[in-house]
Amino acid sequence: MSQWKQIQQLDIKFLEQVDYFYDDNFPMEVRQVLATWIEGQDWETASNHESMAAVLFNNFLIQLERQCSQEQNFLHRHNLKRIYQQLQLKYKTNTLHMATIISSCLREERRIISTASMQEQGPLEKSLQNSEAFERQKNMDNRVAIIRSSVQMMDQTVKYLEDVQDDFDFRYKTLQSRDPAEKNSQCMKQEVLTLQEMLNHLDFKRKEILSKMTDIIKEIDSFVTSQLNPELMDWKRRQQIACIGGPVLTGLDQLQNWFTLTAQSLFQIKRQLDKLGELILKVTYESDPIPIQKPQMEEQVKYLIYHLIKSSFVVEKQPCMPTHPQKPLIIKTQVQFTTKVRLLVKLPEVDYQLKVKTTFDKDLPPGRVNRQFFILTNNTKVMDVEESSNGCLSVEFRHLQLKEKKYPSGTKGNEGPLTVTEELHSLSFEAQFCMQGMNIGLATCSLPLVVISNVSQLPGGWASVMWYNLLTDEPENLAFFSSPPRASWSQLSEVLSWQFSTFAGRGLNKEQLSMLGEKLLGELLCLPHHIYWSKFCKENIPGKPFSFWQWLDSILELIKKHLLPVWIDGYILGFVSKETERALLREKESGTFLLRFSESHLGGITFTWVEQPENGEAKFISVEPYTKNRLSALPFADIIRDYKVIADGTVPESPLKFLYPDMPKDEAFGKHYNSQQNKGKERLLTPPQCSSPEPPMSPGMFDILNEQISPFEIASAVSVL
The missing domain is CATH 1.10.238.10 (EF-hand)
Structure with a gap:
């Protein structure tokens, strides 16, 4: 079954994860109509080879154009043509980027399929996807809607108050303009009583509005403190987990919606308070509640706006090298990396010329790190509205590079107990937000980074990234590895x-x-x-x-x-001890074999088969592990197909019959065979006798023999275990 068909059969919660990473950069419509062709290409390799990426891009356009011409549905054909034009324009000068995107999408699909196939989730994933999440989010939606409705109703109440005050002001000024001689007339006395009643009503409405506003402000404060901030912290924690291979990160658009509606409500209350300030310039009186309560309420609203806007400035995509999209937070010196920041408050009145400046290791205490770096490329960009992502305000730095600071001759940098890959760094972002007379300094930072100077340090760096993000949710704990938990x-x-x-x-x-x-x-x-x-x-x-x-x-x-x-087919048991291996094979038919990873070699795979003699105990025979050097020229499925041994001058035959537990070899590996079998020399080695076991052949000896003898036909390093 194709990968895309497997995706379509998943539960809705997994389909929502798939929906998250398909966008205008790689529309899902294209994934659907070119599913088989896309899965047949090597996008992973193309993402690192420009010439191959260019060829694949050209073939991609040909396939898509052909699909457009064959599409019978007019609307679908129209959409495919539009997508064709957009993708051609977007990637014709950057085919590597497209290969990287498609490779990443396919990889995420495989990860989601794998997650869905596991019968149980681990404790981390359970904590991230608990059953209460939906109810919690539904409660937040309802609470924000109630706040929003209350604030909008308050607009009507303030307008009513203005009308009542205008009526009072008009009648009061009319009374003031009348002839003083009428002061003691019955009509004048009645008018004064009416005005007093109107003033009492006006005072009551002012107190009522201020009381309602106070309640709304308290409700917003409670919502932000008890729900919105924890939800943001939960998203940041899930981002950490997603960085190290966990579930696909979703929920930022939902967070933006809550932040935006809350900010709109607060700014609307601020305007309402400004309006009340205008009203008391026209009419005020002794014990007027507005000048007494308004200053404190304004401070509360400004405080909430200030902290809401500051917390809405987040790192949407953590720093990552495009060459290693699955390993974010590791940066190699003088290699481009990308990162993206986003403002979760979407307001049309905002000055969209928000200039974001990024700084490396800002205000890092002296002696904290052994090495110091600076950003080699332009470190300032302007935020803009992102049309393809819910209209959010964001900025993506795509061409950042780091360079290590050189110390004067005869001097050295700080020296400490931490290795290069344990040394943590940080990328900071700053901007100024201006709206309705408020000037708010925005600041956020990336998760801790590991900076390497050689790709050989990549495995150690990734271990550090995993350990840190697994065990702490402190975003700025750069001294973590001084005493790692x-x-x-x-x-x-x-x-x-x-x-x-x-x-x-x-x-x-x-x-x-x-x-x-x-x-x-x-x-x-x-x-x-x-x-x-x-x-x-x-x-x-x-x-x-x-x-x-x-x-x-x-x-x-x-x-x-x-x-x-x-591996994806599940045919490699992989992590099996020798004792377990024997236990699994002991009662199996002769020629039953299993695949496991070598415990004595770095990056090696071996296979072991069982032989059941007519008399005596089962014998277990293994081969010298195949490493990347040997597999780079020989597809592993073909090695399994063509592996043969010869003993006592008999005709060469394959000892491998059934993949454990009992699947015929060709049934398991047939679809992965190359079409041509090996036509090499008919030269074979006689394996050692089972009754007289010998140690495995050394890798050096194997390499010497491998140059002279066809690898498919060598009973290489066969030994009784």
Whole structure:
């Protein structure tokens, strides 16, 4: 089944996540009509190779034009033509960007499919998608609507008060203009009594309006404090989790709606208070409640506006290099990165020339970091209305670059205990908001960044990003790795599974996670044990020259580049100990094999099969792990298909018959085979006798033999385990 068909069969909550990342940059209509063709292209590779991206873009336009000509529905054909013209104009000079967008969309689809297929959600994901979320948001919608309605009704009340006051003012001035000789007349006395009654009514209405305004202001204050601010904090926490592979981040448009309606209500109350100030210039009296209460109410409203506007200035997209879209918050020096800030208050009266300035490591205390950097490119841009995104006010910095500051000859920067990838930095944003006489300084900052100077530091940097965003919601805790907290296995295992669903399209099941947990914790896995940062990333696995994270990250890279289709199909058990492997294969038919990742090599995969002799115990035979160097030229499915051994001069035959538990080999891997089988030399090696096991062939010896002998036909490094 195609990936797009799998998407269409998901529950509505997952479809809403898919809807989030399809927009004018890559419309869903195109994804629908070109589904099969799009899934057949290598967008991941094209996103890093300009010539390939250009070819794919040209073919993309050809496919879309052909679909337009074949479309029978007039409206659909019209929409496709319009999309064709828009995409052609948008990407004809930036085909890499389009390849990156499509690659990212396909990757997110695989991640969502993987999430939907898991029977249980982890504790982090449950906390982010709890059953109360819908009711909470519905309550906020209702509360904002009530506030908005009350404020608009207050406009009518103020207008009524103005009419009552104008009537009183007119009659009062008319009375003042009359002849003093009539002062004691019965008519004059009656008029004075009427005026007194009107003044009493006016005083009552003024007190009533001020009381209602006070209640509305209190309600807004309560809403902002008890619901809106926590919802914003929850969104920021979900953004952290999305950065490290968690659920797709949604809800910003909804937040903008709440912020905007609340801000509109506050500015409207401010105008109403200004109007009351105008009224007392015409009519006031002793114990008039307006001059007594209005100043304090104005201060409350300004305070609420000030804090609402300041908190509405957010980083919508955290800093990220386009070359590594799945690994935000890692920046390589002198490589372009992008970031985007947004104002969640959408008001037509706002001065839209909001100039945003970005600064790196603003006001960082001396000695906090070993290295210092500055922004090499233009660091100031003007916010604008984004037509394609709910008309929000935003600005995207697309071409930022960092450069390290050089110290004078003979001097060094600060030296500390933290490694390069543990050193955290920050990108700050500042702007000035002006409206209705209010001048508000806006400031926000990115999540902590890791700055690297070499791509070899990328795995360590990503480990730091994961650890930080997993364990803290403090956005400016740049000293985090001075004393990093421990992680529980339940927390860490969920994030590790996300890495596989994000980067490889399929998460890890309980059994696979259990093996990883045992590798980290041993027998302590069954206990509520915590994992130290050093254990996860810095210390080598006992008896190995690499750490746990280096080992796991190398497997992720291997899957992504060489094993992706087989991994997505679920045919790689992957994380299986040798003991478990034997237990699984022991009772199986001869030729049953399974695929697992090497524990002794970085980024290696091996297969083991079982042989059931007529007399005696089952024998288990494995091969030297295949690493990226060997798989770069040999598709793994073809290796499985063509793998043969020879023993005692017999005819070469494949020992691999059934993929565990009992699936015929060709049924499992057939769709991934190349059309041509290997036609190499008929030279094979005789495997060691099962009764006299030998150690596996060394990688160096294998490479020597591999140059001379066809790899498909080598019983390479076969050994009895």
